[in-house]
Amino acid sequence: MGETSTTAAVIGAGPAGLAAALGAGKAGADVVLAAPPQGVASRTPDLRTAALFAGSIALLKNLGAWSQIAPHSAPILAIRIIDDTGALLRAPEVVFTAGEAGYEAFGWNIPNAVLVSALMAAAGAPGSRVRVLETAGITGLSLGGDLARLTTQEGESFQARLVAGADGRNSISRSAAGIATRTWQYPQAALVTTFAHTRPHRSISTEFHRPAGPLTTVPLPGDRSSLVWVEAPDVAKGLATLDDTAFGNALEERLQGLLGGVGEITPRAVFPLSGLTAEAFGRNRVALVGEAGHVIPPIGAQGLNLGLRDAATLAECVALALARGLDPGGAGTLDDYNRRRRPDVTSRIATVDVLNRSLLSSLLPVHLARGFGLVALKTFAPLRRIAIREGLGPSGDRSPDDVPALLLADGVRLLSERAAAKSHSSAA
The missing domain is CATH 3.30.9.10 (D-Amino Acid Oxidase, subunit A, domain 2)
Known part of the structure; x- marks a missing residue:
């Protein structure tokens, strides 16, 4: 009897991996999610929280997880920046409000444990296309040909056309795919x-x-x-x-x-x-999601929001490939995923890195430039609104057609409609 085969396998059951599994399921793929046994996970609770922007909240709604999360979350209606550097020129306090940019809230702050629990419950809900495979870990990943072969620590093996590697900064899926990284401390x-x-x-x-x-x-x-x-x-x-x-x-x-x-x-x-960025976000049947593809300091609440945008974009690429009868783990699909994620990830890494290093620098011109920038943000409302839109991610001022469907309201319907429309367009 041969090994079982599935459309997509997801390695890693953190928030980004769970979102990738659920998103691929919404895109029409049958998914196996490799996750640690629930008893093991509960012994090492994640005490952190995540400030998630509006696009990430829309994704959680589309994945069926938000109703369980909402009672435990708090809205972020304003962001205050206070200069406490002790520099010669102290910048003024700056407050960004969601209302001035036309938002109900910048986002919501959510305990990570609540987020993971709700996403795991959505994976096990009736009608879900996600099968949770409890395992102490994936120890083998063989890539080549039309299928990837995965082996668990318990000795079980199965095959998948696509592997979503959401297994963190020391990703075995990234190593197996031969994707190099640039790292810094x-x-x-x-x-x-x-x-x-x-x-x-x-x-x-x-x-x-x-x-x-x-x-x-x-x-x-x-x-x-x-x-x-x-x-x-x-x-x-x-x-x-x-x-x-x-x-x-x-x-x-x-x-x-x-x-x-x-x-x-x-x-x-x-x-x-520390920081990390992969030279490619997709190659050799592996798509990197979350910290397997990018790691940045916890400044500006960018990290997990980036990972959730990875999951939403991958779902759209998978939906398009399946609608066209193409290989969801093939080079064309992964090239599309890499092309769409590269600008967003690169710009967020650069912005966070510059901001962090400007605080660490002892050079007066650097402090003057940062101070004058905050003065400009406090003084000019149009510039402040632009900064807000850029900070919240690529959905801020782009056409809805350029944003992954699952980051928008009614995203599941939009995902199907976009895939169908692009399929008909390519066939014409």
Whole structure:
């Protein structure tokens, strides 16, 4: 009896991998999702949160996950930037509001554990084309010919026409496909946690620009916020070892009274900051999704939003290939995916890198340029609106036809219609 075969296999069950699996299923593919056993996953909970923009929220709605997530999320109605660099020229405080750009909200802040749970529930819902294969890991990936062959740690093997590698920065799928990367390090680490406070956040996310890097608070339901505090690695590790009282005092000082007194603090974690970009996002039957293809510092809430746009774009490429009777894992499909993702990923990496390095730089001209930029954003409303649209991603001011369908309202219907229309166009 031969091995089982499926249209697509997804390696990795984080938010981006789950979205890729569900998106490919909505595109008409039968999908096998390789995921760790639920008992194992629950023993190592992800305490981080994700600030997701409107396009990502539309994707979650189209994938059937948003109704479970919404009660645990908090809207971000404004973004405040405070210059705390101590530079000779202190830039003015700048506040971007969603309303001035015509948005209900910039996005919503969601606990990662809630996000993963809701997406996993959608994968197991009636009518889903996703089959969850619980495994301790994929240990073998053989690429060649018309099918990829995957082997689990338990010895089970199966075949797929397309492999979506959502297996993180040390991706085995990327290595198997022979895709090289460019990597770099920052002299920084991010401390993440959530905390209660006595003053309301008023649905405002605040970013303090400091010489060691940004310190960002993002609203959670009630009088709670998530925190990403970037420091030199030894300082971040030292903060993580403080008792809650000492850490709360240090945080109150850094927040300059913005949120009042600091209350209950969840366990803290520290992550070194680094960057990575793949030379190609698709090759040899493998499409890279999320941190398998790109890693950036947690600045401007770009990382997971990029990964979810990967998932939405891959779904559209798969839908188009299936509608045309083409190979969803073939070179043409993967070239299309790579072409569509490259500009978005490259521009986000460059923007975040420049902003982060401008904080680390001791050069006066760099600080002057950053300060004058913030003055311009505070003074000129049209420039501020442009910055908002660019920050929220490629759907800001592009034609809906240029945006992956699953990032738009009623995206499942649009996905089918676009694939059908392009199929008829190519046949004519």
